[in-house]
Structure formats: structure tokens, C-alpha cells
Amino acid sequence: MSFSVSEKDYLYQSLSSKTPIRPDGRKSHQLRGIEASINFLPNSNGSSRIRLSDGSEVIISIKSKVVKMSTLADLIELDLTIDNLRDDLTFISDWTNILRNSLLRNFADKFECLKLTTRYYFKLYVDVLFLSSSSNARTTKTDTSFLQNPLSMISFGIYLALKSTRLPLLISNSNDKDIEELPTFNDDWSSTVLLYPQDEDEEIKENNTTSQNSSSPPLLFVLSVVKNNLFIDPSIEEQEISDCGLVIGWCSGKVVSPIESLNLNQSGSSEYIKGMHGQNIIEGIKMIENVAATVSKGLDEIVKDGNNSVFMDSIF
């Protein structure tokens, strides 16, 4: 997928016009359809898989381990693997940090769920594998051409995986402040508890958005900025010619950090990178506020449906 200068120019023109036309015909606040499933890795505490129609795919596995407490920030470890690329590439560690920090910052009350006793916590290992549509075209372990920004897709995956994560049930005393006990657990997998308990009365609370989303993992949305226009979930073509990228987090019914600019063009050609206005950010936040609740509701449907693979059409 390599565009000639005129093709790129054409794309830029159509996206930057007052009534922009996206190459795949989406509205500017419309996401691409995904196919998602959860709990497909039998050995993980929680897992998810998301596929896009262009063939890219993200697989998340979440495993837990009992650890002695040190600091809360140590309780989540995230490992990101992209295709067969080397893991010491700058942008991979950048992305890892964005994902991990958004989890840590928005996990606040959830650390309580990981707490076993006064001394012991569950530590979560989030393993992310992203297979891009262009992985076959790569020649070396450092060749990053045509790599689309996967942050949004990965955050959806983590959202699903965390919501499907089950933790073993502690049966020993949870207060071991004075007398230390080695944690012991119920050996029955069906007695495990969900990290994010599913609300039985979801139907009733459906209208009350804040309450419903009160305990959900954070989501990240990637926007591409072309002049004054913003496009949610940009495709690889749109990313190639964006002035700039913007990532906005959303959690528990409101926009949260990170709100950061991004370089969406991994090919390295910097001719289109231009930066953005402050107005872009405000508009971006507005757009996310309109869209995010629907996305999280859609993802919750997948979780409720359990193991079945669900094809989410471009309803967003």
C-alpha cells in the first residue's frame, strides 16, 4: 500500500474540505467495524481477540499472579508485541507507556479488587499481540512502514479482556496484618470472581450512564487531524496523510487523560506532519464525549454474550 504523491494529495484534499469525504465513506465520528470475542485462551484469566476487516488483529491475554505488595504501580505489567518487530523500538515503548499509564491512572478503585490481604495482591500481566495487516510486507525487524496506529484497537481489546478476567477466590483470612497467612484459594474455577462484576440489573440502570460505566476499564480513541477536520479511528490511508494524531482517553463516563498528540505516520515521511490547533483538541474531546458511551456499551454487549464471536458493524 504505497500511494503516489497525487493520490496522497487527492486524499488530503478530500479530507480537508469543509464537508470531508473519508476514503471508505465513513462519517468523521464513525469507527470501523470489528469482530470481537472473549475468553478464547483457556489458560488465561481473561482474554480477548479483535479483528478488523483489513485483516489486522489484536490478541490480549491477562494473567494474574499473587505477589507481596510493593507499590500500586507494580501491580500492572503490560507487554506489547507488534508483528515480529523488535521490542526496543521507541514507538513501541511509547505506546506501551500510554496504554499502561492509562490503565494505572484509571484503575484507582480497581486496585481494591486486586487486594487479597494486607500483604498480598494480585498482579496483572497484560500481554498484547498486535498483528497488522501489513505484517507480511515487512522485510526486517525494524521495518515499520505501513504500520497503522493500533492504540484504539488495543484499548478495546484490553477493555474486553479485563471485563472477562476472573480471579481465584481467596478462602484464607484476608486480614493478615498481625498474623501472616499464606493465601489459599478455592480450587474450583467456577467459584472465581470477575474483576469487573457484571451488573445483574443492567437493564434497569441502562439509562443511568454514569452508574453503568462507573466501573469500566479505560478506552483510548485515536483521532486524525487534517486541517480543521477530525476523523475518529483513522484507517491506514488517513493516518498516512494526517497533519497530526490525537489520542484521547475515556473512562467511567468522562474524558480522561491521556490527551496527547501522536505521530500517526510510521513510514517516516514527514512531509504531511504539521501539528494542530488548540481548537482541534476541544473538538476532539467533544466528539469522543458523543461517541465513547456507545462504544463502551457495544463492548459490554460482547462481554455479556460471552464466548461467541460478535461482529460489531460500524454502528458507532
Added chain:
Amino acid sequence: MSTVIPKKRLASGLTVTQKVFVRSRNGGATKVVSEHYLRDDIPCYSKACTRCPEIVKPDANNQYPNFVLSDSPVYAEKYGHHYVVLDTNIVLLAIDLLENKDAFCDVIVPQTVLEEVRNRSFPIYTRLRALCKSDEKRFAVFHNEFSEDTFVSRLLNETINDRNDRAIRRCCDYFQKHLNQHRDKKVKQINVVFVCNDKKNRDAAAGAGIMADSLVDYVTNLPNGEDLLDFVPNMEDGPSFSHKKETKFPDYYTTARLMGGIKNGTLYQGSINISSYNFLEGTISVPSFKKPLIIMGRENLNRSFNGDQVVVELLPKSKWKTPSNEIVEEENMDANDNAEDGDSPNEIISDKERLFLLKEAQKASSEESSTRIQPTAKIVGITKRSWRFYVGQISENSVAKDSRTSNAARNCFVILMDRSLPKIRIRTRKAGELLGQRIVVAVDSWPSTSKYPEGHFVKSLGAIESVQAETEALLLEHSVEYKPFSKKVLECLPKEGHDWKVPTKLDGDEFIKKRKDFRDKLVCSIDPPGCVDIDDALHAKQLPDGNWEVGVHIADVTNFVKPNTPLDAEGAYRGTSVYLVDKRIDMLPELLGTDLCSLKPYVDRFAFSVIWTLDNDANIIDTNFHKSIIRSREAFSYERAQLRIDDASQQDDLTKGMRALLDLSIKLKQQRLDAGALNLASPEVKVHMDSETADPGEVEIKKLLATNSLVEEFMLLANISVAKKIYDAFPQTAMLRRHAAPPATNFEVLNEMLRVRKNMSISLDSSKALADSLDRCVDPQDPYFNTLLRIMATRCMMAAEYFPSGMFSYGEFRHYGLASEIYTHFTSPIRRYCDVVAHRQLAAAIGYESLDFSHRDKDKMELICKNINKRHRNAQFAGRASIEYYVGQVMKNNNNDTQEGYIIKVFSNGIVVLVPKFGIEGLIKLEVLGDANSAKFDDENFSLSFKDQNGDAKTISVFEHVNVQIKSVLDPATSKRKAQLVLV
């Protein structure tokens, strides 16, 4: 969200399903998913079945399974002809009953039960496995977990126990339906009876139309039920003990708490050792403390048995104490307890105990003894019970006179021979009959509300004091395997039997070719009189250059005992031969021990020879090891050898060789003593048996002749030479023996006694210093004092132990007592398994044959060593107990002797006296000595003042020489014949 477990058919007859569970180990929690395969061709093993023989498939060895279940099983009115399906609780509690020949034939053991039993108790599992293997009892294991028809998956929120119970019930149901459907129509109806002691499970079974009964009810309904009822163990369900809540022991901590505590160092784990003088005091050695922790009182001991693996917690400092100076015997403490009901309710500790504890506490807080205060602890968990079969007898007090003839089942106490163990409550119909008999009991449980552990009768050994019952009792008490060798073991012996000969052709196979022919050497053996298992022989010859060629020839047992044979397994299990006064329990079958391996005179025998070249000062110039063939010229007894050496008229080469050996051995001994070898003493006695009646005649202290030490010195030399060689060849797994230096704390009390009473001391700086200081401790007034001190010093020593060389660093190999850097046992392979291993390793080291894997693997070697250490210890105890019994019998015949004795221990309410002539020690209680109230115990000076029977004031202290009258009395509590000592 329930976890729906998918099933997937792989092929016809094979289905796969998934098991998902949480593995919680060492505080972790891992999700484990495993695939589980189900098949449809698992047979029912019933001879009555017409279908299963058709579908059954051969195993990997192309063997078809054996259909063991009879087509006409036992008939009972209530159940008809029936098979029994066992529940786990039945196997765990009533394995003895299952092994009974008169009941429980045609039994189905579901795999679920087998696995549960394995997880709960490995010894019982092996016994159950043995039952299933032997055909006579017709036990069949049905692999219900792998059968498509009987596999059940765990339901939501179902505990694993409930799931297993359901699986077993499903198994019963399957068998009943299967038999109804596929039974050969010529055969009578066969029912399936589920025997289970869990009422809930039985009710559920009954609900599903399965015939289910408790063990007691089932046995009662059998035609021969009456006779069997006594063997039914005590259990929660069924006619259990109707006793009130007698007491309340503290509950054990949860496993989580125990593991957490051990991990963070607030709880300690170890094996408890209960004092034989005071059943309410135990000690536990924990690496974290220099001195052992003391555990005092019934509540703190918290239902532990001597030898249990326990977890303890320290008590607050205010409760720390000095070790008790009092003798406390259970019989005196609880003499009035009635087995049928408990004592006064709601009482945790009896007042007597409380007073005793109070006294202890006061003493601990008193200033002058504060230096001796030791930390105390309480038991908060038991990780491994040491429960085995125990020998004892029914306490007469606990069986009411009027009920002795009645046949009703009733509770009574069994007093065990081991005084450090509590009495056990059993329920029997035959209490009257069993009075006055040595009986074997098993312990079932010790509920926290019961003052005594609960058990059941296993078998009777015969009348108390009969030789046969007492011998069997002491073998059982020391877990010595005394059953005859099994057929499989005997099959490993040479087919020629006693006619086996060393081959005449020496160019036969490669192994014969590797042997050296030493038949021209003038070899002889020197052993105790009447010795038939001769495992060593010697020769010496002067070389032309004036040096000496000395050979030690050891019976070549490993030529017959090959690794990985049943014979080898049996030897490894027994570990050692056990020598009792009137009996020998062999490690290897008699054919080998007393004939084929035994280095008998005048015949050719295979041997393993160590040949040294020694100079005139007995320094080793050269050492060689050979597999060989020898012909012993003569088998001497120590006395005869001594006579021959002393007889100047004997000038033949054999005698000259023996003189040279004696000469060299004296030099070797001097070298050893110079290096710091210890000369310790134990009051060893020998009982002379009247050969006609097998009644013990008299007791004498073992005499040592120069020829004893001749043999001993060369055996030590051989052992050391072999140890060096095998350590060179196998630095990680060489079978060695070490003797650790005793920690100074062991000698503290003895040294304090010496300082106070005799103004002497023992130095512990090195074994040399210890040996020298022992030599210095001589009391001119009392020639026996030095020997007494050596006896007491021996008791402060560490026990020597076998170990694979990889377990310690070279510096720790040291044998303290022998003052040798490295040591092993090589010279008695007929009666010690260590020597067998050493032989194999040496044979491999000299390239004679390759070494079996089990002797090259560190873990396997550690297991072997652990076992032979235990067996070795038990054999020693059994031997001593046997002597004690016979000494008691001798006393019976010559009563009221007055003998010399020495006080070796002083308690506040009694003394312990050792009588060297008989090698016995006995306790004299204060009440017997004189007026108990006037007694004053001075623990600083180890002395006790009291007014004797005549009202005269008397003070006696440790090391003092006393005259005692020895009476042989039957201890009313243990029915052990004991020497009762009375001060004269």
C-alpha cells in the same frame, strides 16, 4: 457465568473434555486447564458380565486385564449376592478390615477413591494397591474417571468432595445397571452395595436407588458379621463414642496461617520428642534456636504424638521455664479416668496438671535459676502424624468387673508400651477376653473434644510376658519387618540352592575372568562363637622386603543381590538385620546369609578383597581392591583365635599371619587413638540362654578380647580405604557414614554435674581433647566412675548417620568418634544394606561392572540413606528392648539380689539408678525412698535430701554409688517386666 465444559468426540470410543481448576500452592493461584480423555471400552471386571469380555482391549504389553470379580459373590440376607463399592472414608479408616481374609471379597474400588486415598495417606494407598494386585481378595479398580459412562464434571459451586461423592455414586449406579443388563442369565442376580460412612452421601445414594449402608451396618448384616465387628474402627458415624465433651483442646491453625507463619519465621516446624520421664513435656529442635524448645502441658502439646511433625508457636516470655525435674507418668495423673464417660465437664486441664504447671512457672521466675530458663512453645498444627500400629494392653481399671463377661461393645483404654504416648480409647466386645493380652491397636483420630485419642483393635499377639508375644510386640514397636521373605524375593536366589558352587572354570564369563584367585592365601575368619553369617575374613603375609601384605575379604553379596530385583528391594527396605537375644531377623534370605555368601571355612567363596601393603609400623604403602575367590582355612571364635595366638607351640604360617595381624592392629589402634578416636562405653550385656529350654540363664557384661579389636581395626581400615575410593569415583553419590561433633549444649548438664560433684570437666574442643579429658576423669575411690562417665558421655553424642557424599561438604564428612576424615560401611554386606551399596559403588569404581542408576542419583541415594538410618536406629532399639525383656526374665528367677548401682539422674521426686552388672537403669520414686513431704531438691547440686523409711535424714546426689536391691516386678501400667530398684 458458569463454565460450561465442552465435550468433543475425537474418534469412536474416545471423547475429550476439559478440566479447569485453580492450583493454589505456596500462596500462588494458577489457573490450570487440562484435557481429559474418556473412553467407552473400560470393562467391569466381572466374570458374570457377557459384554465386557467382548469390548476389552489389551494394554501396552498386549496383556488383557483379568476379570477378578466372582460370578457368585458373598451372600447376605439383606443384600443378596453382592459386590461392594467402597467409599474413601472406609478405606482410610478400615484398611485392616479390608485386608481381613473373611470379609470384603469382590470389591470394586472406584478410581476416584483410589486417588483420594493416595492424596490422604500414601501408606494406606500402597496397602490398597497391594490388595488390588493380589487375586485372592478379588479387588478391582474401576477407572470411572476415564469411562464415558461414569465421568461426571463438577457442577457450579460444587465442592470437589461433593463432586467426588457424586462420581462414586454414579459408579455404583452404573455397575448395578450394567450387571442387570449384561449379566450372564445363568448367573444369579448380583447387587451392588455401597459402603460409606458419610450419612449425607448414603442418603443421596439411597435417593438414587443405590443400596448403601454404613460399615458397621454392613458388617453386622454379613453372615459372619459378629466376629468381624471388633475390627470395625471407631468413626463419627455409626455407634460412636457417646462420651461427653471431656475437654477442649485448642483448635489447630489453618494451613494458610501455618504456612504464612513458617514462611515469616514466627512459627517453627519440627519433629516433637516427648520425654520418656514426663509425658507432659516434649521438646522440639528448631534450627532458629540453639536449645530445643520446650512444650509443657497437655494443652500446649495439643494432641501430638511422640515423633509427629508439628508446627509450634512461642509462648510469651513470662511463660518460659527451665526443663522439668519431675517424673510424671500418665497412669498416676489420670488413674481415675473412666473410659466410658469423661471427667468433670468443661475442664480443660485437670487441677493436678494445673498445680504442676504453676509450680513450674514459679520456679522459672525465681532468680537463681533464671540462667537456665528456656523458651517454651505450644503446638498449633500437626503436619504429619507418626501414627502406626501400637502395641499395648487393655487397662484393667477401664473395664468394669461386672461387664467383663458381657458381650456388649464397650469403651476401654489401651495403655501403650511406649510410655511417652497417651492411652488410646478403643471400643470392643471382647474387653474381658483381651485382658492380660498384648494387643495391637491402630489410632483413628483425636478429636479436639476428647482427652484421649480414639482407635480400634487390630489383633492380639498372645498372653503378656509370653516370649512369642513379647518378641512380636517389640518388633512391631520398632517397625521391624519380620514377615518371611515373599515368593518373589526367594525366586531371585540361585536355583541350585545350597548346592551352588563357585565355578571351577575361571575363564567362563567376563566377570569370572576379572576375579583374582586368592585361594592360595592363608585366610581365616574370626567371629563371635556360633556365628553363621561370616562376612569377613583376613590374611597377612610378610613380603620379601619386610613389609606386610594384609587382606580383608568381605562376602561378595552383590554377586547374588543384583539391583532392581525384588530381592534387592526387600534388602533395601529392611536395611539391616536385627539381632534379638533369641532371634535374628535377617536382611537377606538365610540361603545367602548363612551359606552362599558366608565365608565358611574349607570351601571356595566369592569375596570382595581389600589388599594393603603395610610397613612394620602399620602405615599404608599401597591399597588395592579386587573381586576375588578365596578359601578360608579356618573359622575361629574370638577365644579360640586368642588361644591359638597365645600358644607358643603353634608356628605354622596361618598362626604367624594372625600374630602379625594382631601386632599391626595394636599399632593401628594406637594411631587412631593418637588422632583423637574416642573410647566410649555402653553398658552392653549378653544374656546366656539355656539351650535346652531357651530360658535365659544369666547375664554377663560383654568381655572384649584382643582378637575382638584385631578384627575391628582391620574392618575400620577397610571401611576408610573403601570410603576414600568410592568418594573419588562418585563425589556426589558415594555412600558414606558420618558422625557429627556433639554440640556443646549436649554436654552442658553433664559438665555442670561434673563440676559441682567431682570438680572435673570434659573438654569439647576436639575429639582428641574430649578423649583426653575423659581419660583424666578418674576417681581413685571409685574405679567404675570413669566407665560410668563414658556411658553418660555416649548419651550426649550425636548419632552417626549414612549420607550420600553430595549432601555435605568434605569437612562435614568427619567421623567424630573414630577421628576419621571419611568413613563408610563396607564390611558387613550380609546384614547391612549400606555395605551392599558400597560394594556396588566400589565394584564400579574398579571397573568390574557398571553402577546402577539408583546409586548414581543423588535423590535416590538420599531416600536410601534416610531409610537405612531409620532402620538402623530401630534395629538398635529393638535389640536393646529384647535384652531388657530377657534381663527382666532373669531377674524373675534370682530376686532380691543386692547390687551396686550409680545415680545418673536426680529429679525432684525421684532418682534414676544404673546397675552396671545388668546394664539396666531404673527409676526410684521419692515415695519409695522415704517421706515425700520432707524431701528437698537441690537442683544446683543435683542432690535430693529426704528422710528415709526409718526417719533418718539422707542426702543423695548424682554420680553417687548406692546399693540397690533388684526386684523383678510387672509394671502394672505397661505390663512390662521391669527391674524395680530399692535403695538399701
